[in-house]
Amino acid sequence: MKRVLAIILLVLVALYGQAISPTMAQSGDVTITKIRIEGAQRIDPATVLSYSSLSAGDTVSRSSLNRAVGRLFATNLFEDVSIGLDGTVVVIEVLENPIINRISIEGNDVLPDEQLLEFIDIKPRRVFTEKVALDTKALLMEIYRQFGRYAAVIEPKIIKLPDRRVDLVFEIDEGPLIKILTIKFIGNDAFSDRALKNVIGSREAKWYIPFGTNDKYDANRLSLDTQKLRQFYLQNGFANIDIVRSTGELLADRSGFVLTFQIREGGEYPVKSVTVNSEIEGVDTDQLLEISTIELDELYDVRRLEETLSLMTNKLGEFGYAFVDLTPDIQVNNEDTTLDIIINVGAARKNYVEAININGNDRTLDSVIRRRFELVEGDSFNQLKLTLSERNVRNLGYFSKVSVDVVPGSSGEQSVVEMNVEETATGSFQLGFGYSTFDKASLTFGINEANFLGTGRGARASISLSDKTTNFRAGITEPYLFDRNLVGSVDIFQDSIEYTSVELEKKGFDFGLGFSAADDYRHRIGYTLADTETKTTSTTALSESGDEGAKLISEVSYTLTKDKRDSRIDPRRGYLLQLRESFAGLGGDSTYLKTVIRGQYFKPLYFNAFVIGLDGEAGYIDGLGENVTRSNRFILGGRKVRGFESGGIGPRDAGDNSAVGGNQYYVASTNLTSDFGFDKDLGMRWTAFVDAGSVWGTDYPNNVIKPDDDSLRSSFGYGILWDTVIGPMSFVWAYPIDKESHDEAKVFQFKFGGRF
Known part of the structure; x- marks a missing residue:
């Protein structure tokens, strides 16, 4: 037996020596005289040679040839690679990976092909490997998890085609939508489960809430919920709060998720003292303490600390210090369970x-x-x-x-x-409709471009139509006239309103110049030239309007505005004060002095969860010895006192019950607006309001119902404000509380706007 084994061993050694050439057999290394590439079809042989890093003249060993094989595999271009020696000739034989001919997705209904293909990072004509298929499968699985489809099953299928091509097909079983069934809290003694559920963004699935996404499990939302819980406790005195863990577990039967938050609350701590230490020479720390919003002997609230740090940073910025480091040091006094807050101001230089x-x-x-x-x-x-x-x-x-x-x-x-x-889109359009007892159905359309060609110039046009009224406006605005702090505007208008017995037409133009001054003051001087004409269409009306025939109005006006609101578009804090004086009599057929004052105030409540807005306005017109005509009086209702139609409040003609307006008016409104209770993703807010006002006084009191009655009219209502992808929508319902028998109501208003 030993002789047989010895003979076999000798034969193998002889064969090996012949295969690797005498040089390799003796020393183990070979000097390459030539390299031959076999099997390359699409890939240039020179490219294969370059990736191998082998060259004629190199001295190679078995280990260096193995490393060359590894380099070629690392390119992901080849399904198989082998390198052998034919004497001193290196033979590189490759089998190229196939090319992806087509990518298709089957079985998907919830997510369309276009959306899925946009997410994945593979395209036709790319080299195919098994890793490409597995990585794409994992990415698709993650996409479906983000949409709550944790039971989705995805299988990649490879269809081989001629010429080393493949079709890659992902067969998908999307499975049911898996939602959050239960949210549990452990260790919460100070607050109920219900209270904490209102803090976090995740929601338990309810059959009666079919829309929204917050009942889908999302790992990122879970992390955010953990932060929200911690912040909530820090806002309510729990300075040592610890969210020990937060988990989302998929039930064994894959019917839904269970979220669990384990909480270590710690104790409640009132604030005992607040001090400021400053390393900036010359800074008065007492001046910084004066703007602190932290209340002593009240429970610690991290929001007040953050607000104080922001106010102090801004105050130091006003002193010229752009880069300041404010570090709060919160010291817990375990003896009396209180807190001392020390705010340290780091050294800084003026900038x-x-x-x-x-x-x-x-x-x-x-x-x-x-x-x-x-x-x-x-x-x-x-x-x-x-x-x-x-x-x-x-x-x-x-x-x-x-x-x-x-x-x-x-x-x-x-x-x-x-x-x-x-x-953002600066072009917009508005579409609205409403119904009133006077106008019946009404339609409003407006179009506006606030930033024409990026120059800041504005252009606008609007039209309102109903059975009784037609209003048209068009204008342009130059915000920096003559390259100065001057706002120039020109508007043209044409209005027509048909009462039961009288038709009033008014057309003309308005030109204005405005400029801003210090401390948020704005000034505007305007000039209006309007031609009015009143036609009697029946004998039903009994009162005299003073507008009979054609009249020319030449009016100059001045408006002073102080605007301290944080935003003109969607104010949440601050105030506005405005005074407008208008004088007619520089030519024309009418003479009067008209005064209108207006004020607004906005304040966020409960740390910006709600915004309360107060709005007041009053006006008076004096004919300066002449009677004030109907077309120049104030009309009240509509947007100013919701729940009443435009012109639905105040003195009316005893014959046709049309509004005759008044020489004086006032209006006040309180609004509360919030997105509380709505899914943040929906972009919806609700509003609740109370409006009140009155208009009275006429220089033509004969045959007018209650011409001097200044009785209060009021209404309450609510609405939904919805910022959709196609534009903002508003739905408003308003109901009169105090109403005279001759007033006319308008309950519902809808408005829709789009952007372009």
Whole structure:
């Protein structure tokens, strides 16, 4: 037996020596004289040679040839690779990976092909490997999980075609939508499960809430919910709150998810003291403490601490310190279960604005934005002016997002202001309809472009139609007339209103010049020239309007506005005060002095969860020795006192019951608006309101119902404000509370707008 084994061993050695050539047999290394590539079809042999890193003249060993095989496999171009020696000739034999001919998805109903193919990172004509199929499957599974389809099954199928091509097919069983069935809290003694469920964004699935996405399990939302819970406890005195763990577990039968939050609450801590330590020489810490919103002896609330830090940072910014480090140190007194809050202000130097960079304005001209800045390069840094600049740019309404960052400049005393904006559609249209006892059905359409060709110029037109009225407006605005702080505007208008016995037509134009001054004051001087004509269409009307025949109105006006609102588009805090004086008598057929005052106030409640708005307005017109005609009086109702039609309040003609208006009026409104209770993803808010007002007084009292009756009219109502992908919608229902028998109501209003 031993002799047989020895003979076999000798034969193998002889064969090996012949295969690798005498040089390899003796030394184990071979000097390459030539390299031959076999099996390459689509791929150039030179490319194969380059990837192998082998060259004629190289001395190679078995291990170096194995490394060359590894390099070729690493390219993912080849299904199989072998390297052998034919004497001193290296033979590289490859089998190329197939090419993807077509990618298709089958069995998907919830997510369309286009959406899925957009997510995956493979395209036809790409090299196919098994890893490509598995990675794509994993990506598709993750996409379905994000849409709540945790039971989805995805199988990649490979269909081989001639010429080393394959069709890649993903067969999908989407499975049922798996939602959150239960949300559990462990360790919550201070707050009930129900209270904590209202804090987090995730929701338990309910059959009566078919829309929304918050009842789908989302790992990112779970992480956010953990932060919300922690923040909630920190807002209610629990300075040592610890969310031990938060988990989302899929039930064994895959029927749904269970979310579990384990909480270690700690105790409630009132604030005992607040102190400020500053390393900036000359800063009055008492002045910083005066703006603190932290209340002593009240439970600790992290929101008040954050607000205080923000106010102090801004105050230091007003002093010229762009980069300040405020660090709160919260010390717990276990003996009396209180907190001491120490705010440490780090050392800083005054700064100057080195540069202002504006990013993201692909459409809007740079100059349109820069002219809204309160700062220019070279100015001393001032946080208040920077905040006002950010507000000014946001108030333009051209951008969906506006943010400002201050970064260090070329030296320690220089700052660079980086403003980042995101353009939004500035063209819009509005479509609305309503119903009233006077107008019956009414239709309103308006179109507006606020930033024409990125220049900041505005153009607008609107028309309102009903059985009784026709109103048309068109105008343009130049926001920086003559390259100065002047706003110029021109509008033309034509109005027609048909009462039972009288038809009133008014047409003309309005020209205005406005400018802004310090401390948020705006001034506007306007001139209106209008031609009015009144026609009697029947003998039903009994009162005298004073408008009979054609009259020319020449009116000059002045408007003073102080606007401290944080936004003109969607204000949440601040106030507006406005005074308008109009004088007619510079030519024309009418003489009067008209005064209108208006005020608004907005305040966020419960840390921005709600916004309360107060709005008041009053007006008076004096004929300066002449009688004030119907067309120049005030009309009340409609948008000012909801629940009544336009002109539905006040003195009326004893014959046809049409509104004759009044020489004086007042109106007040309280609004509460919030998205509380709505899924954040829906973009919906609700509003509740109470309106009140009255209009009275006429210089033609004969045959007028209650011409001097200033009785209060009031209404209450509610509405839904919905910001949809196609534009904002509003649905408003209003109901009169105090109403005279001759007043006319209007319960429902709908308005729709779009963007372009």
